[in-house]
Amino acid sequence: MSINPADNVWILISTALVLLMSIPGLAVFYGGLTRTRSVLNTIMMVFSAFGLVSLIWILYGYSLSFGSDIGGVIGNLQYFLLSGIKLTDPAPSSDNLYHYLFIFFQMTFAAITVALMAGAFIERMKFSAWLIITVLWGTFVYFPVAHWIWGGGWLSNLGTLDFAGGLVVHETSGLGALVGAILLGKRKEPIMLPANLSLVAIGTGLLWFGWFGFNGGSALAINQVAVSAAFVTTIAAFIGGLTWMFAEWILFKKPTSLGMFTGIIAGLATITPAAGFVDVGAAIIIGLLAGIVCFIAVVYIKNRFGYDDSLDVFGVHGVGGMLGAFLLAIFAKPEIGDVAGILYGNFSQVIPQIVGILAVGIYTIVLTFIIFKLVDGITGLRVAQDEEIEGLDERTHGERLMNEPIKY
Known part of the structure; x- marks a missing residue:
C-alpha cells in the first residue's frame, strides 16, 4: 500500500482530537471536579504529564513501543530520538500513513494514559513526586x-485484541490509579464538593468530541471501520450516561448531572477496545453494561473497600476498559472487523482476551507498586497536612483560581 493523502488528513485530524481530549478536555473535566483551592494543581498535573510523556515518547518511548521486537516483551532503540526517519517515510505499522504522523498520533495516546491517573491523586500528592x-x-x-498489544509483542501474537486502548490505555491507567491511591492514602477531608460542574460539563463534551479521533482514528484510515467505530462510540456514550442517570x-x-457525565465517560471507556469490531446493537448493550457495572464499582465497591480514588479513575476507566475488552469476545461481528465473537459462533477469542486482561492487570499492579514505593523513598508522596488543608494552588504554585479584584 502507498501513502494515502485522505488517510493522512483523517489521522492528522484524529491526532488533534485526541490532543484536545487532554488539553484542555481532561484538564477541565478533572479541574471542575476538584475543590476550588486545588483546581490549578489538578490542571497542572494533566498538562505536565502530557508534556513529559510526549518528551520521553520522542526520546525513546516510540522506539520501545513500536521498534523491532525483542523477545515479545519490548521494542529496541532503533528509533531513539526518532533517528533515521525521513519526512517521506511510510510508517512500518501502517504504510498508508507518514511515519511521523503515526508517531504523533500514538504519542497523544501515551500522554493521555498517564494524565488519566492524576484524577486518583488530586489534592494530596507532591507535584515533584507526580513528575x-x-x-x-x-x-x-x-x-x-x-x-x-500494538507493537508486535507477545499478546499481539497470542491474538489479544484492543482496538483503541481498553487495555493499553484504560486498564493500565485505572489499575495504576487504584494502586497509587491505596499507597497514597485518603485525603484528610474526603468529602469533596466539585468546584464547578459547568467545567465538568464542558470537559465531558470535549472528551466525547475528542473520542471520535481516539476510536475513529484507530482504524488508521478513513474507511468503513472508522465510520462504524465513531458511530458506536457515540451510541455507547449516551446509553452509558442515560443508564447512570436512571440508576441514580x-x-x-x-x-x-455529575452522574450523567460520569456515565458518558464510562460508556466511552468501555466501548473503546471493541469499537472497531462491534455493531450498533452491541454498542447499545455495551453502553448499558458500562453504566451498570461502572456505577456499581464507583458507588458500592469503592465505599465497601474504602480507598480514596478521588475522581473514580479505576471505577470508570479501569473497570470499563476491562469490561469492554471482554465484551469484544462476545459481540465482535466478522463483517465489521474480520473477527467473530461468541454470538457469531467463535468461542476461541475469549481466551486471548482474558489472558490479556490478566497479564496487563498483574503487570500494571506490580510495577505501579514498585514505582510508588521508589518515589516515596526519594521525595515522599504526600504533601504536608497543613498544605493539603490550605490547598495546593497557593502552597505549591503560588496562584489562586480566582484573585481579588484590584481596588482603586
Whole structure:
C-alpha cells in the first residue's frame, strides 16, 4: 500500500482530537471536579504529564513501543530520538500513513494514559513526586504494554485484541490509579464538593468530541471501520450516561448531572477496545453494561473497600476498559472487523482476551507498586497536612483560581 493523502488528513485530524481530549478536555473535566483551592494543581498535573510523556515518547518511548521486537516483551532503540526517519517515510505499522504522523498520533495516546491517573491523586500528592512517577510509569508500564498489544509483542501474537486502548490505555491507567491511591492514602477531608460542574460539563463534551479521533482514528484510515467505530462510540456514550442517570434516580431519587457525565465517560471507556469490531446493537448493550457495572464499582465497591480514588479513575476507566475488552469476545461481528465473537459462533477469542486482561492487570499492579514505593523513598508522596488543608494552588504554585479584584 502507498501513502494515502485522505488517510493522512483523517489521522492528522484524529491526532488533534485526541490532543484536545487532554488539553484542555481532561484538564477541565478533572479541574471542575476538584475543590476550588486545588483546581490549578489538578490542571497542572494533566498538562505536565502530557508534556513529559510526549518528551520521553520522542526520546525513546516510540522506539520501545513500536521498534523491532525483542523477545515479545519490548521494542529496541532503533528509533531513539526518532533517528533515521525521513519526512517521506511510510510508517512500518501502517504504510498508508507518514511515519511521523503515526508517531504523533500514538504519542497523544501515551500522554493521555498517564494524565488519566492524576484524577486518583488530586489534592494530596507532591507535584515533584507526580513528575517522577509520570516518567517512570510511562517508561516501565505504558511503553511495554503498548508493545505487547500494538507493537508486535507477545499478546499481539497470542491474538489479544484492543482496538483503541481498553487495555493499553484504560486498564493500565485505572489499575495504576487504584494502586497509587491505596499507597497514597485518603485525603484528610474526603468529602469533596466539585468546584464547578459547568467545567465538568464542558470537559465531558470535549472528551466525547475528542473520542471520535481516539476510536475513529484507530482504524488508521478513513474507511468503513472508522465510520462504524465513531458511530458506536457515540451510541455507547449516551446509553452509558442515560443508564447512570436512571440508576441514580431509581436508587437515590435524584438524577444528577455529575452522574450523567460520569456515565458518558464510562460508556466511552468501555466501548473503546471493541469499537472497531462491534455493531450498533452491541454498542447499545455495551453502553448499558458500562453504566451498570461502572456505577456499581464507583458507588458500592469503592465505599465497601474504602480507598480514596478521588475522581473514580479505576471505577470508570479501569473497570470499563476491562469490561469492554471482554465484551469484544462476545459481540465482535466478522463483517465489521474480520473477527467473530461468541454470538457469531467463535468461542476461541475469549481466551486471548482474558489472558490479556490478566497479564496487563498483574503487570500494571506490580510495577505501579514498585514505582510508588521508589518515589516515596526519594521525595515522599504526600504533601504536608497543613498544605493539603490550605490547598495546593497557593502552597505549591503560588496562584489562586480566582484573585481579588484590584481596588482603586
